[in-house]
Amino acid sequence: xxxxxxxxxxxxxxxxxxxxxxxxxxxxxxxxxxxxxxxxxxxxxxxxxxxxxxxxxxxxxxxxxxxxxxxxxxxxxxxxxxxxxxxxxxxxxxxxxxxxxxxxxxxxxxxxxxxxxxxxxxxxxxxxxxxxxxxxxxxxxxxxxxxxxxxxxxxxxxxxxxxx
Amino acid sequence: xxxxxxxxxxxxxxxxxxxxxxxxxxxxxxxxxxxxxxxxxxxxxxxxxxxxxxxxxxxxxxxxxxxxxxxxxxxxxxxxxxxxxxxxxxxxxxxxxxxxxxxxxxxxxxxxxxxxxxxxxxxxxxxxxxxxxxxxxxxxxxxxxxxxxxxxxxxxxxxxxxxxxxxxxxxxxxxxxxxxxxxxxxxxxxxxxxxxxxxxxxxxxxxxxxxxxxxxxxxxxxxxxxxxxxxxxxxxxxxxxxxxxxxxxxxxxxxxxx
Numbered sequence: 001x002x003x004x005x006x007x008x009x010x011x012x013x014x015x016x017x018x019x020x021x022x023x024x025x026x027x028x029x030x031x032x033x034x035x036x037x038x039x040x041x042x043x044x045x046x047x048x049x050x051x052x053x054x055x056x057x058x059x060x061x062x063x064x065x066x067x068x069x070x071x072x073x074x075x076x077x078x079x080x081x082x083x084x085x086x087x088x089x090x091x092x093x094x095x096x097x098x099x100x101x102x103x104x105x106x107x108x109x110x111x112x113x114x115x116x117x118x119x120x121x122x123x124x125x126x127x128x129x130x131x132x133x134x135x136x137x138x139x140x141x142x143x144x145x146x147x148x149x150x151x152x153x154x155x156x157x158x159x160x161x162x163x164x
Numbered sequence: 165x166x167x168x169x170x171x172x173x174x175x176x177x178x179x180x181x182x183x184x185x186x187x188x189x190x191x192x193x194x195x196x197x198x199x200x201x202x203x204x205x206x207x208x209x210x211x212x213x214x215x216x217x218x219x220x221x222x223x224x225x226x227x228x229x230x231x232x233x234x235x236x237x238x239x240x241x242x243x244x245x246x247x248x249x250x251x252x253x254x255x256x257x258x259x260x261x262x263x264x265x266x267x268x269x270x271x272x273x274x275x276x277x278x279x280x281x282x283x284x285x286x287x288x289x290x291x292x293x294x295x296x297x298x299x300x301x302x303x304x305x306x307x308x309x310x311x312x313x314x315x316x317x318x319x320x321x322x323x324x325x326x327x328x329x330x331x332x333x334x335x336x337x338x339x340x341x342x343x344x345x346x347x348x349x350x351x352x353x354x355x356x357x358x359x360x361x362x363x364x365x366x367x368x369x370x371x372x373x374x375x376x377x378x379x380x381x382x383x384x385x386x387x388x389x390x391x392x393x394x395x396x397x398x399x400x401x402x403x404x405x406x407x408x409x410x411x412x413x414x415x416x417x418x419x420x421x422x
Contacts, residue, residue, distance in 0.1 A: 058188075058211045058219045063259045064380070067214040067235065067248045070358040073263045073378040074311065074336045075365065080373035080388070087336045092360075 169223050172247055176234040180249060184226040186217075214248025215259075228253075252352045256281040256381040258317035263337070265346070265379030266310045266325060278310055281348075281381045284322055288312065292326035294334035302339075309340040309385060311377055340377055344387035345394050351382050353405050364404050367416050368397060 216228035230251030266278035
């Protein structure tokens with residue numbers, strides 16, 4: 001009885017998703033084959049001989065960069081922009097390694113003379129640090145003799161009444 | 165047509181004109197080698213066909229007038245040597261990967277319009293800067309100078325610029341600082357200046373501290389300590405186009421003497 005019932009079911013019904021579970025393997029295969037046939041009949045293709053493109057050994061390139069080994073476009077010289085100078089070395093190192101060496105004569109922000117002048121004034125201040133207390137007092141006294149007025153007097157801090 | 169081609173080797177260093185066909189020598193030995201070594205050796209003999217040349221069949225078709233240049237096989241992309249045409253022109257055509265100097269002409273929503281000297285203005289996304297996010301917009305004003313790279317540069321399409329490299333770092337690209345002087349020279353001179361061991365640059369670098377940005381679109385930006393020094397560099401670079409090496413050395417000697 002059951003077999004007869006199954007045979008009566010239409011193919012379209014059997015193709016539905018929920019009917020697939022109960023199908024046995026043979027009918028499943030049949031249905032798949034039929035489906036494939038329908039697809040292959042509907043499939044269009046160009047009836048042309050296969051294009052056999054020969055592999056080309058010519059590469060087209062629109063840029064001059066790989067042809068001429070051009071350098072990186074940002075440059076700085078004699079320490080004008082140290083950041084760029086570092087970058088130049090980095091970017092151009094691929095093509096030539098030993099060519100670019102960082103200039104030792106980088107322009108200093110503070111010239112040597114200015115540096116010397118600045119340290120001149122520091123000699124006394126730092127020298128004090130290495131003296132003993134007693135010697136310091138002597139030094140102070142000398143200082144006060146020379147410019148007693150200019151030094152800020154170490155007066156005791158006290159409340160100053162505001163003037164009305 | 166192709167029958168009246170000339171061997172490419174014979175034309176190196178000579179003037180070629182658009183329409184000329186250059187024939188490439190066959191490489192029977194290379195072919196044999198490729199067969200022996202298999203597919204792994206195939207990319208070795210690739211020939212680079214540079215600007216001014218186009219591939220046509222087995223040979224090359226010239227599309228620009230100028231001097232034919234050739235480089236022997238070496239390392240890198242052009243393992244099989246390279247041919248290109250060294251032409252003199254002033255009109256810049258955007259090329260992918262070129263570093264150029266652009267001028268910001270408009271801010272349109274999330275892209276800037278940048279004038280690069282090409283037929284069309286390039287677009288530059290505000291996200292294409294180092295450290296830029298949707299919240300953190302780069303400080304770019306109309307009129308600023310941008311040193312950037314072409315990401316997209318196709319025929320008949322709006323070119324697109326970026327100011328970061330593939331790893332997201334600026335590496336010198338972005339807004340070029342204040343002051344300085346921008347001027348234009350021919351594209352041929354830019355290539356001459358960018359060539360490794362360029363004499364002009366080496367001579368100038370002995371003068372005094374200064375900074376230089378060279379864009380492949382023919383724009384040069386110079387900045388030195390004073391306006392005078394800047395203008396001296398500018399004048400020398402501009403004159404270089406029409407001066408022989410001797411004349412240039414004389415001019416430089418005059419300057420360094422002062």
